[in-house]
Amino acid sequence: MAFLGRVLLIAFVALLVGAWDSARRPVQTAARPVAPATSTTPASSTQTQGQTPSPTTETSPATAGAATPSATPAAATLGKDITVAQAKTLFDAGATFVDARSDAEWASGHIPLAVHLSGEMFSATDGRATDVLRQLDPGAATVIYCGGGDCHASEQVYIYLQQAGFSQLHILTDGVPGWTAAGLPWEKAGTP
């Protein structure tokens, strides 16, 4: 009984300290809705750094990368979750697209000019997430996508980006299946 008492006592002390620490510096476990935009900010002009489409690009949209100031006003009317059609509008306006899928999925293909930023990259020590984050504009309209359906990678990256100060975030709820099913631009393997 003394043994079990000691085990429970250690666990109880840890619970008390943990609860105190949790109240002191709370963590975010759910994506907060996007805040309405108050100013016109040009879409990220840095989104394409190091992300130039490879020659294997299947479809090259004429509008891809053509960043215009209209991206943010369009994004400001949208909520957290957006449809494929809304994502296409933002795509045409030059919004930043973030691929939250795994390295292997990213390597097999992605939306043209998208940047790769998965939850796994945030929990790695190689600094890849920091490098990508420093290339992006926190004020620009940013669309996150993953495998769609029951895929939670987008929400995880959404929270990470909110923590990093990004304000115009959206999740493409239908993800890659919805995007490709609509016949929208898709870049095959080739870009690291």
Added chain:
Amino acid sequence: MTREAEHIAPRGTIESLVLLVCRLAIAGLFLFSAWNKLYPAPSDVLPSGPQQFALAMKSFELLPDHLVALMAFVVPWCEAIAAALLLVGIWARASAFLLLTMLTAFTLAVASVLARQMNITCGCFGNFHLLCKGPISTCKVIENGVLALPLLLIVARGSGVFALTRRG
């Protein structure tokens, strides 16, 4: 010496040395793990240690959000306190048993991820990893099994003579 203490007392110096090595290794590992989960990220653009651990736990889809937010702190503090006691040799058996219980719970969570064929990372050691890199795989179950061996030894044999107290 009490009957319980006699039962768990190690037979010789060699055994005590083995137990000491086990205690130091496990304590060091879990202190390192707790530090990585509790300590803020070294970069202004990356989320803090607890935030990363909370999101890693959330991706397991086993706990509601409010429990995830609490356990993101309770788990590393549990690791830290139990590891510190293990290090100095106070209540070593109880500390090892608690760590073993937690390790079992982690392994069950990993098994459930494997069963559901989810492609997520563990976050078990914050931004670092021991043997298994990348998304959760059976490697993680094996890794936890290896970690359980010294803990089982301490639970069975106690802290050895190189400890502040031999009481469990």
